[in-house]
Amino acid sequence: MDVTSTWYLVLAALIFAIGAYGLLIRRNPLVMFMCVELMLNSVNLTFVTFGRELRDLGGEVSVFFVLVVAAAEVVIGLALVVAITRRRPDATIDDISVLKG
Amino acid sequence: MEQLAELVWLVPLFPLAGFLFLMVAGRRLGEPIAGWVATAAMGGSFAASVLVFLGLRSLPSEERFVSVKLFDWVPAGDLDVSFGFLADPLSVTMILFITGVATLIHLYSIGYMHGDENFSKFFIYLNMFAFSMLLLVLGDNLLLTFLGWEGVGACSYFLISFWFTDEANSSAGKKAFITNRVGDFGFMLATFLAFLTFGSINYDTMLSGTISSTTASAIALLLFVGAMGKSAQFPLYLWLPDAMAGPTPVSALIHAATMVTSGVYLLTRVNPIIAASAEWVPDVIAWVGLFTALFAATIAVAQNDIKKVLAYSTVSQLGFMFVAVGSGFYVAAIFHMITHAFFKALLFLGSGSVIHGMSNDQDMRNYGGLQKLMPITSMTMIVGWLAISGVPPFAGFWSKDEVLLAAWTNNRPMWFLLLIAAIMTAFYMTRLVIMTFFGDPRWSDAGTGAAGDAAPSATAPATVGPERHPHESPWQMTLPLVALAGLAAVAGFMNLPFTDDLKFLYHWLEPSLFGNEVHSEAGTATKWIIAFIAIAGGLTGLAAAGSVYFSSTRDRNSIERPIMADGWGYDRAVTAFMGGPGRHLFNAVTTFDDVVVDGIVNGVAKSARVVGLGLRGLQSGYVRSYALGIGTGAIALLVYFVTRATF
Numbered sequence: 008m009d010v011t012s013t014w015y016l017v018l019a020a021l022i023f024a025i026g027a028y029g030l031l032i033r034r035n036p037l038v039m040f041m042c043v044e045l046m047l048n049s050v051n052l053t054f055v056t057f058g059r060e061l062r063d064l065g066g067e068v069s070v071f072f073v074l075v076v077a078a079a080e081v082v083i084g085l086a087l088v089v090a091i092t093r094r095r096p097d098a099t100i101d102d103i104s105v106l107k108g
Numbered sequence: 109m110e111q112l113a114e115l116v117w118l119v120p121l122f123p124l125a126g127f128l129f130l131m132v133a134g135r136r137l138g139e140p141i142a143g144w145v146a147t148a149a150m151g152g153s154f155a156a157s158v159l160v161f162l163g164l165r166s167l168p169s170e171e172r173f174v175s176v177k178l179f180d181w182v183p184a185g186d187l188d189v190s191f192g193f194l195a196d197p198l199s200v201t202m203i204l205f206i207t208g209v210a211t212l213i214h215l216y217s218i219g220y221m222h223g224d225e226n227f228s229k230f231f232i233y234l235n236m237f238a239f240s241m242l243l244l245v246l247g248d249n250l251l252l253t254f255l256g257w258e259g260v261g262a263c264s265y266f267l268i269s270f271w272f273t274d275e276a277n278s279s280a281g282k283k284a285f286i287t288n289r290v291g292d293f294g295f296m297l298a299t300f301l302a303f304l305t306f307g308s309i310n311y312d313t314m315l316s317g318t319i320s321s322t323t324a325s326a327i328a329l330l331l332f333v334g335a336m337g338k339s340a341q342f343p344l345y346l347w348l349p350d351a352m353a354g355p356t357p358v359s360a361l362i363h364a365a366t367m368v369t370s371g372v373y374l375l376t377r378v379n380p381i382i383a384a385s386a387e388w389v390p391d392v393i394a395w396v397g398l399f400t401a402l403f404a405a406t407i408a409v410a411q412n413d414i415k416k417v418l419a420y421s422t423v424s425q426l427g428f429m430f431v432a433v434g435s436g437f438y439v440a441a442i443f444h445m446i447t448h449a450f451f452k453a454l455l456f457l458g459s460g461s462v463i464h465g466m467s468n469d470q471d472m473r474n475y476g477g478l479q480k481l482m483p484i485t486s487m488t489m490i491v492g493w494l495a496i497s498g499v500p501p502f503a504g505f506w507s508k509d510e511v512l513l514a515a516w517t518n519n520r521p522m523w524f525l526l527l528i529a530a531i532m533t534a535f536y537m538t539r540l541v542i543m544t545f546f547g548d549p550r551w552s553d554a555g556t557g558a559a560g561d562a563a564p565s566a567t568a569p570a571t572v573g574p575e576r577h578p579h580e581s582p583w584q585m586t587l588p589l590v591a592l593a594g595l596a597a598v599a600g601f602m603n604l605p606f607t608d609d610l611k612f613l614y615h616w617l618e619p620s621l622f623g624n625e626v627h628s629e630a631g632t633a634t635k636w637i638i639a640f641i642a643i644a645g646g647l648t649g650l651a652a653a654g655s656v657y658f659s660s661t662r663d664r665n666s667i668e669r670p671i672m673a674d675g676w677g678y679d680r681a682v683t684a685f686m687g688g689p690g691r692h693l694f695n696a697v698t699t700f701d702d703v704v705v706d707g708i709v710n711g712v713a714k715s716a717r718v719v720g721l722g723l724r725g726l727q728s729g730y731v732r733s734y735a736l737g738i739g740t741g742a743i744a745l746l747v748y749f750v751t752r753a754t755f
Contacts, residue, residue, distance in 0.1 A: 027739060031732050039731070100731050107729025 015056040022049035034099035036088045040081065047077045112163025113174040115156060116195040119203055120242040122153035127235040134228030143218035146231035150214045150238060154207035161200050172197055172619050175248055175312065182251065186307060194248035194311060198442070198620035201613075202245040202373055205446050209365035209453050210238045212588035216457050217357040219584035220464060230270060234361065237263035241366040245373060250299045250309040253374070257295060257338065260367050261288045267362065268354040280353035287347035291337015291371075298330035315380045315622065324384035331378060332393055335371025341430060342400040345423045346679055352415040356460030359415060363422045364453035369445050372429045376438045376620075383436075383624040391518075394434025398515070398522055398529075401427025403676070405532035409539070410672035413470045414459045417540050420675075421496070422452055424529060428511045431526055436626030437514035439603070439614045444511050446613075447503035447599045451495035454592035458489035461585050462544060465578040466551070472540065474574055477549035481578045484586040486545045488593035493541045495596040497534035498646035505646070506600030509639050516638055517628040523638075527645050534649025542657040551576040605635065 026045030033039055051070045058066020091098050126149025134142045164172050177192035214234060221230050240259025247253040262285070269281025303309050305327070306317045319327075335341070340348040348368070352359055362368065375382065375393070382390060401424045408420035425448050432441035463470055465482055479486040495502035498509070508530060515523040552575055580586065604610035618625070630638070656664060671677060 027735075030735050031739075104729025107727050 012056050012060045015052060019049040019052040019056070022046075022052070034101055036084075036091070036098075036100050039100060040084055040088070044077065044081075047073055112159045113167065113195050114176055115163070116160050116174065116176050116193045116246060117178060118156040119153050119160060119207065120193075120239050120246060122149045122156060123235045123239040123242065125149060127232060127239055130228060130232045130235065134232055137228060139222070139224075139227040140218050142228035142231050143214070143221070146235050147211060147214040147218065149235055150207060150211040153238070153242070154204075154211050157200070157203045157207045160195055161204055164195055164197065164200055169615075169619050173312070177248075187303060187309075189249055189251045189309065191252065192248040193246040195246070196620050197617050198373070198376060199245050201442060201446070201617065202369070203242060205449050206241055206245065206365050206369075207238070209449050209592070210234075210241075210361060212591055213357050213361045213365075213453065213457065216360075216460070216585050216588040217355075219582045220355065220357050220460055222582075226270070230267075230355070233263055233266045233270070234357075237267060237361065237366070241370070244370050248311055250295075250302060250311075250314075253377075254292075254295060254299060257334070257370065258292065260338075260370065261285055261292070264288075264351070264358075264362055264367060267358040268351045270354055270358065274353075277353040280347075280350040284347035284351050287344055288337045291334045291344055294330040294333025294337070298327050298334065301327050301330065311377065315378070319381065319384050321384060321386050324381050325386040325389045328375075328378070328382045328385040328389050329392070331374055331381075332396075335374055335430075336396070337371070338374075339368050339371025339426045339430070340400075340423050341371070341396055341426065342403055343678075345400060345404065346682060348423055349416055349419040349675070349679075352413070352419050356415065356456060356463060359419070360453045360456035360460070363419065364456055365449040368422060368426055369449065372426070372433060372441055372445055375430075375433050376442060379438055379620075379624045380622050382433075383622075390434045390436060392434070394431050394515075394518060394522065397427040397430025397432075397434055398525055399427070400424065401431065401529040402525060402532075403427075405529045405536065406672050407675045408536040409532060410668040410670075411536075412473050412673070414462065414472050414475070414540060414544065415456070415470055417472075417536055418452070418455055418459060421455075421533065421536065422448075424533060425452065425496070427529070428508065428526070431518075431522065432511045432514045435514040435518035435522075436624065437510065437517070437628075438621050438625055439611075439617050440507065440510035440514050442617060443603050443613055444507035446602070447495065447507040447596070450592055450599050451492045451502075451504055451596040454488060454492040454589060454596050455496065457585070457589055457592065458485050458492060461485040461581040461589065462489075462578075464581050464585070466576050469574070469576065472543040474551050474576070475544045475549075476547045476551070477545070478578055479545035482545075482580050484580060484589060488586075488589040489545070490541060491593040492596050493537050496537050497650060498530055498642055499650075500643060501597075501600060503596050503599035505643070506603065506605070509642050510603070510605070512642050513628050513630065513635065513638055514626075516630065516634075517626065527641065530642065531645045531649040534646045535653045538650045538653030539657050542653065547658065551578075605639075 023046050026042045026049060029042035029045070030039055033042065051073055054066040054069045054073070056066075058064065058069075091103060095102065126146050129149075130137075130142055130145060134145075137145065164174065167174075174195040175192055176195070177190045179191050180188070181191040182189040214231070217230065217234065221227050224230065237260065240256045240263055242256070244253050244256025244260060247256060265281045265285040267281075268284050269278040272278045272281070299309055301323065302314055305319055305323050306314050308314065336344045348363065351362065354362075382393075404420045404423035404427065408417050408424060411417045411420060425444070429441045429444050429448075432438070432444060462475070462478060462482065462485060465478070465485075466475065491502065495504035498505045500506075512523060512526060512530065515526045603613035614625075628635070656667060674680065
């Protein structure tokens with residue numbers, strides 16, 4: 008069986024859907040972060056797939072940008088999680104909704 | 109020498125520095141040092157004015173427009189207003205007598221305000237007033253002039269209601285301020301119109317630009333409305349007589365050399381616009397001036413308050429100046445303004461000296477026989493009286509003769525009516541002098557048991573009337589009187605009509621008038637006749653008043669009608685209107701403002717609030733709902749682009 012680009016794309020779509028689903032239903036901040044990572048990395052996978060398919064290095068380069076942004080995002084996000092967990096160890100994401108209108 | 113004119117910024121700087129310094133340290137310095145500081149600041153300003161004058165004189169006459177731009181003030185789109193001063197013959201003439209007279213008045217105030225608990229505050233106001241007036245005169249654009257114009261109005265409010273614990277004083281201050289605001293709206297509209305027309309409100313652009321007759325008429329009339337407010341012309345003269353509530357040096361400062369002259373100055377400044385306007389515009393100015401001159405003179409005849417006489421006299425004399433402006437005799441107007449500044453400041457300060465000596469009594473019916481007790485005050489005031497009455501060779505004669513010649517050139521009935529006003533001027537001033545300094549004392553001095561040193565006559569016992577202790581004032585007060593008396597005596601020689609060489613003021617002002625000065629076509633003989641009629645008229649007024657007020661048998665009430673004392677009821681009519689129908693009108697305007705104008709403004713704010721309240725539900729604070737929103741949005745965009753895409 009030949010593994011074509013379609014397989015990779017279907018896999019990426021599945022991972023993205025899992026990530027999005029998890030982000031919407033889970034309340035644990037840490038798990039939600041992992042879901043976000045899943046979504047980002049599914050996109051990375053798509054980039055690489057198209058990069059190989061189209062023989063364009065731009066796809067691989069974009070992945071590095073996404074990784075950097077994701078790393079930066081995680082730094083802030085984890086700092087927030089640590090800060091919140093210190094004060095309220097059992098806090099879920101719904102408990103920190105004081106910025107609502 | 110030529111560069112001296114560029115020092116013009118120094119002139120307003122001195123009073124500004126004095127003002128700021130006294131703001132900080134005035135109370136600590138106290139009496140009399142605060143007064144001396146303020147006087148020194150004005151003296152410095154006068155010295156700077158003299159330097160600027162010398163610098164400007166050394167320039168050839170067509171280059172006598174020195175503009176000193178300090179900084180960009182209002183750069184806004186097409187409107188570019190700089191904070192700059194313009195030294196030209198007109199403004200320099202103004203600053204010379206403004207700073208000169210103001211210095212003397214500052215000095216006088218040191219004596220007059222002696223013992224006042226707010227001594228230093230008074231000088232803060234005086235310096236700030238002088239600064240505003242100098243801005244008004246020196247500004248090289250309408251906006252800067254307007255800044256000074258408003259500053260003068262605000263300071264006059266502070267100064268008129270200086271003794272604000274008395275209700276009448278504070279309401280007089282308010283009256284002056286509000287009446288001036290009525291005129292100010294004319295000034296503002298004129299500024300807007302000038303900007304629309306010329307694209308600039310700088311004098312150099314405005315005065316050299318081309319303008320249609322209609323626009324010029326509108327600008328000239330609107331500026332005249334402003335001038336009517338500041339220079340107390342009918343129907344906006346109301347504030348000036350009430351402004352006598354202020355301390356007397358204030359009256360001398362505001363109503364002789366500054367503030368009231370600003371309207372005449374403004375119209376003279378924009379003489380090319382008046383020249384470009386329709387023919388009837390100058391006539392309106394002249395006739396309003398004439399009516400004011402006559403109207404105020406009749407009121408002055410029947411006043412018993414010494415300062416009220418002088419107040420109405422000021423209104424009347426300003427009317428003379430507007431007759432000259434309206435007739436195109438700008439030099440005559442400025443000339444009369446200068447001589448008036450000298451003799452009216454002198455008369456006001458003299459009356460202040462009398463009031464000071466008479467324990468703040470201003471009623472002339474309680475005066476009489478003060479001549480021997482106040483020799484310097486009476487001698488100087490007599491000079492002022494002769495000057496204002498038009499007796500040669502005193503200053504007032506020369507300038508008033510020029511104004512009468514202006515009226516003669518304009519049209520004959522105007523000249524005749526103005527002559528009547530001049531006769532009445534001589535009449536009421538003679539009345540003032542006789543009632544104050546001559547005749548039998550109508551007060552008593554218990555200290556000596558007699559009415560001072562004045563010999564009591566058999567017909568009038570010395571013990572009648574309220575008790576007073578008249579005395580001559582200190583030297584700080586008499587020195588300015590003597591200086592002003594000297595000026596009032598000789599100031600006429602700055603513009604003698606005999607030969608062309610002797611018209612110093614005319615030749616000096618010529619560049620600022622751009623050839624718009626009207627020349628009389630009357631021959632030498634006619635001019636002499638007009639002058640002699642003026643002299644005869646003045647002497648008639650003197651003699652008539654002398655025969656009435658020296659005599660004890662003549663009935664004065666046949667002359668001093670109650671309706672004249674009442675100012676022809678005009679003030680009361682305005683008060684009644686403003687308190688009655690006017691109040692309803694203002695209430696209607698207020699309601700309109702509350703409901704419609706505020707309604708629109710508040711409606712905008714309220715609608716924003718309602719929309720916000722509706723939208724706040726979207727901000728749930730739950731991350732997942734935001735994520736859902738983002739996801740839905742992304743899908744919607746995707747669907748949109750995919751369906752639109754063409755392959």
